[in-house]
Amino acid sequence: MAKAQAAVVGVGTTAYGRLPEYDAYDLGMWALSDALADAGLGFGDIDGIVINRIPDYQRFCEIAGIDPQFVTITPGHGRFAAICIETAINLVSSGRCKTVALVYGNNGRSAGAAYGGPEDSYGSGANGLWFPYGMTSPGAFHALMMRRHMGLYGTTPEQIAQISMTFRNHAALNPQAVMRQPFDLDTYLNARMICDPLRLLDYCLINDGGVALIITSAERAKDHAKPPVYLRGAALQTVFADSMFPPDDFWRGAMKKVADRSFGEAGLSREDMSALMIYDNFTPTVMFSLEGCGYCGEGESGPFVAEGHLALGAKYPTNTSGGHLSESYMQGWALNVEAVRQLRGECGDRQVHDAANVHYSAAAPVCSSIVYSRDAS
Amino acid sequence: MSFHQGITAKPRPRITPDHQPLWDGFKQHKMMLPFCEDCGKPHLPPGPVCPHCFSDRLDWREVSGRGVVTTWVVVHKAWFPAFAEDIPYNVVQVELEEGPRITASLVGAGDQKLDVGQKVVAVFEPVDEDLTLLRFKPA
Numbered sequence: 001m002a003k004a005q006a007a008v009v010g011v012g013t014t015a016y017g018r019l020p021e022y023d024a025y026d027l028g029m030w031a032l033s034d035a036l037a038d039a040g041l042g043f044g045d046i047d048g049i050v051i052n053r054i055p056d057y058q059r060f061c062e063i064a065g066i067d068p069q070f071v072t073i074t075p076g077h078g079r080f081a082a083i084c085i086e087t088a089i090n091l092v093s094s095g096r097c098k099t100v101a102l103v104y105g106n107n108g109r110s111a112g113a114a115y116g117g118p119e120d121s122y123g124s125g126a127n128g129l130w131f132p133y134g135m136t137s138p139g140a141f142h143a144l145m146m147r148r149h150m151g152l153y154g155t156t157p158e159q160i161a162q163i164s165m166t167f168r169n170h171a172a173l174n175p176q177a178v179m180r181q182p183f184d185l186d187t188y189l190n191a192r193m194i195c196d197p198l199r200l201l202d203y204c205l206i207n208d209g210g211v212a213l214i215i216t217s218a219e220r221a222k223d224h225a226k227p228p229v230y231l232r233g234a235a236l237q238t239v240f241a242d243s244m245f246p247p248d249d250f251w252r253g254a255m256k257k258v259a260d261r262s263f264g265e266a267g268l269s270r271e272d273m274s275a276l277m278i279y280d281n282f283t284p285t286v287m288f289s290l291e292g293c294g295y296c297g298e299g300e301s302g303p304f305v306a307e308g309h310l311a312l313g314a315k316y317p318t319n320t321s322g323g324h325l326s327e328s329y330m331q332g333w334a335l336n337v338e339a340v341r342q343l344r345g346e347c348g349d350r351q352v353h354d355a356a357n358v359h360y361s362a363a364a365p366v367c368s369s370i371v372y373s374r375d376a377s
Numbered sequence: 378m379s380f381h382q383g384i385t386a387k388p389r390p391r392i393t394p395d396h397q398p399l400w401d402g403f404k405q406h407k408m409m410l411p412f413c414e415d416c417g418k419p420h421l422p423p424g425p426v427c428p429h430c431f432s433d434r435l436d437w438r439e440v441s442g443r444g445v446v447t448t449w450v451v452v453h454k455a456w457f458p459a460f461a462e463d464i465p466y467n468v469v470q471v472e473l474e475e476g477p478r479i480t481a482s483l484v485g486a487g488d489q490k491l492d493v494g495q496k497v498v499a500v501f502e503p504v505d506e507d508l509t510l511l512r513f514k515p516a
Contacts, residue, residue: 117456128391148448151493196451
């Protein structure tokens, strides 16, 4: 088995919700301070920094009073959580940096971020052709995908509901989650339609919040405040050609590639996973990830989720924090932190017993897969 | 997208030089596609080169306007103020007989239930003297 080259040694999160007294810089700084304390490090230890969604990298580092060797900034798209982590793995495993901080700050709720309408650019710049028909928003795009899935495979709203209900049950056990009140099937079915077939409870929760991770080499990782969580495998695959339209295969081809590559690198299999963290901007994304990663067969995610496999205590506890649907939409970042906290055994009432390996995946025009592990090999 | 346009009128397409022949075709009630003179395949959305073989030898030709619905969405939220009165409205994606997919809306279906695979044909709806929109109706 291959030995991990990189590890997470610190994680930090802010409160999530409506936090109008904080801007994206404040939220990022709060999360970074928390992550450094968690790692037993100081600001001066950071020699590489990757900024996501915070408007300006120079101002952020000026506020922190740091002069890292390496810096980059990335667009505030959820797919970039894994791209930033992949960047950090490359920086520390090559030896070009010792300690890389990844910092995400999002004041989208207070700033009134709208995913749809005249300012929205989702869909490969397709808005020039979409807007005359009132077509806009990532939600509408995922509704197009879900509708086709329903047409091809007979997937039902009752099956989809199980994802949303399960994650809410998990959030009820997470003090940090924004929405913690469980709901039943009738409540799901009666929630107002946004983009039919997607209802309000199929959508993630736009909030204010910040997340930070500290990544170092596996070798150095042993010398920090807490046990390292190893980045055993990671892979990315873009799907940009013809991306103005839903991919015919619901991103299964690309998801299979990233899952196979990251599991291969880790020397682990799906069966070894104690929990799953699946990017859930909308419920359908969870189904496409399950199919693509091979947790269920092609077109079978509806019956699979309805069988209850994603619940705590079941075979693949998924989004144990409540995920984007119930904890907060932190664009993949908080799911990666949840993976780390599960492997450290820090998750209290929602802790997965003896968690050894956790799989993060995101199905999107950049598909990604990361295998986290308690052990280096 | 200017502010006043978003409030008072429905958004207009952003027509780049690559897209111009498509919209010129709609005005003449024709469905036109850019075909590659090297590999023979048509593509959408229009671009400066063929995305299948990277050739820049493109030839716009009229096609049948027939296709099948690959999927659709019914929008219930007023993302654009000018669409508020239309809610809920449909947006369909159609795979044309010649291969490429295109986004538009379906008219004339009445109470008929939409389905993946529904056969449709292009219709053209003049908006003003500069713009005609493509829509589809059941075939």
